[in-house]
Amino acid sequence: MGEEVGRSGQGRGHRSHDIVLFGATGFVGSLTAEYLARHAPAGCRWALAGRDPGKLERLRERLAAQYPGCADVPLLRADAADPAAVRELAASTRVLATTVGPYVLYGKELVAACAEEGTDYVDLTGEPEFVDRTYVEHDARARETGARLVHACGFDCIPADLGTYFTVQQLPEDAALRVDGFVRSNAFFSGGTLASALTAMGRGPQALAAARARRLHEPRLPGRRVRGPLGAPRYSRETGTWAMPLPSLDPQIVSRSAAALERYGPDFRYRHYASVKHLPVAVGATVAVGATAALAQLPPARRWLMGRWEPGQGPDAERRARSWFTLRFVGEGGGRRVFTEVSGGDPGYGETAKMLAESALCLAYDALPQRAGQLTTAVAMGDALLERLQKTGIRFRVASVH
Numbered sequence: 001m002g003e004e005v006g007r008s009g010q011g012r013g014h015r016s017h018d019i020v021l022f023g024a025t026g027f028v029g030s031l032t033a034e035y036l037a038r039h040a041p042a043g044c045r046w047a048l049a050g051r052d053p054g055k056l057e058r059l060r061e062r063l064a065a066q067y068p069g070c071a072d073v074p075l076l077r078a079d080a081a082d083p084a085a086v087r088e089l090a091a092s093t094r095v096l097a098t099t100v101g102p103y104v105l106y107g108k109e110l111v112a113a114c115a116e117e118g119t120d121y122v123d124l125t126g127e128p129e130f131v132d133r134t135y136v137e138h139d140a141r142a143r144e145t146g147a148r149l150v151h152a153c154g155f156d157c158i159p160a161d162l163g164t165y166f167t168v169q170q171l172p173e174d175a176a177l178r179v180d181g182f183v184r185s186n187a188f189f190s191g192g193t194l195a196s197a198l199t200a201m202g203r204g205p206q207a208l209a210a211a212r213a214r215r216l217h218e219p220r221l222p223g224r225r226v227r228g229p230l231g232a233p234r235y236s237r238e239t240g241t242w243a244m245p246l247p248s249l250d251p252q253i254v255s256r257s258a259a260a261l262e263r264y265g266p267d268f269r270y271r272h273y274a275s276v277k278h279l280p281v282a283v284g285a286t287v288a289v290g291a292t293a294a295l296a297q298l299p300p301a302r303r304w305l306m307g308r309w310e311p312g313q314g315p316d317a318e319r320r321a322r323s324w325f326t327l328r329f330v331g332e333g334g335g336r337r338v339f340t341e342v343s344g345g346d347p348g349y350g351e352t353a354k355m356l357a358e359s360a361l362c363l364a365y366d367a368l369p370q371r372a373g374q375l376t377t378a379v380a381m382g383d384a385l386l387e388r389l390q391k392t393g394i395r396f397r398v399a400s401v402h
Helices: 009-015 029-038 051-066 068-072 083-092 108-117 126-143 157-168 191-201 204-217 250-260 279-296 299-307 315-320 350-365 382-391
Strands: 017-022 046-050 075-077 093-098 120-123 148-150 179-184 224-229 234-236 241-245 267-276 325-333 334-342 370-376 395-401
Touching: 009 370, 017 051, 017 350, 029 046, 029 299, 029 334, 029 350, 046 051, 046 204, 051 068, 051 191, 075 382, 083 093, 083 108, 083 241, 083 334, 108 126, 108 148, 126 204, 126 370, 148 350, 157 179, 157 250, 157 325, 157 382, 157 395, 179 241, 224 250, 250 267, 267 395, 350 382, 382 395
Parallel strands: 017 046, 017 093, 046 075, 093 120, 120 148, 148 370, 179 267, 224 267
Antiparallel strands: 179 325, 234 241, 241 267, 325 334, 334 395
């Protein structure tokens, strides 16, 4: 996945913007814009982009009321379905960050434009189908142009990816390694998140076809083995909770980091679980998710479910302030066992906006490995992004070593 290349840049140093935020007026987009307004370094040339000039203007006014320097932030109009417009958008910036999902419906033209223009790209997708299609269709071209296409730069999947990366660093080199991740959170979701999840659930056949196509294109891994099995429900003595397997994008992203980085050892396995204290809650949640997935197969039912919470809506500031997440890891290998943890505040929105913005800033400004193509956060940014997130208050810590 990706490879080390010389970065031609295709005139990247002469572009009008360092970072463009596309989908800036959506729920998580506006939170990301607020984060950039507070934390973008002096001299950062960033811009807001979307399809509605009126909404962009109102967002800029809200930002400028608190951060006067934002009064001059450029506004760029583009529709995700307009190839010419998104190509122009990609050509104008060094890094393009997008919050516009479901990505399988609205992300295709944007990522294609970035691959063609040699523009670094970050998104918040948790959709395996979209990631697989991007690899098949655009990885090779991105490696030619020097573009870094980095998906899942939010709660999907930075805590799992960088948390595993951090855990592996605490284990011996050149040993078979096993890492299990256990997620807990009290957070709520937005309409956009619901729409993306339901869209993905309703596209089972397409997702399977995309995964098969990817396997045909991916190179073999000679001399090493990497796995990300689903696992089975069980009681976890390590965490004192019931561990329910999570069929999310996270294990796939972690596995791709492991395949690209030899530090993960000759034989690596990662499993990803929801960590639930009480068995009845675990069973109830499993039944609810299964029922939702079944309903999502029926277009009328899927539209009805999406209508319960419109895109652009989400938990208010008070609810987000009470939200938190922890992702605990148990890592084993080479005669050593470590317990690590990644934790933070509201995962889906506050921390996700922070992760997306810091990923874009990291690509724009930090000294990083000379790699291109479709990359994970660990492969593209690794230690640099880990350090950035730690400075923002997201905690990566070693709990114990045995």
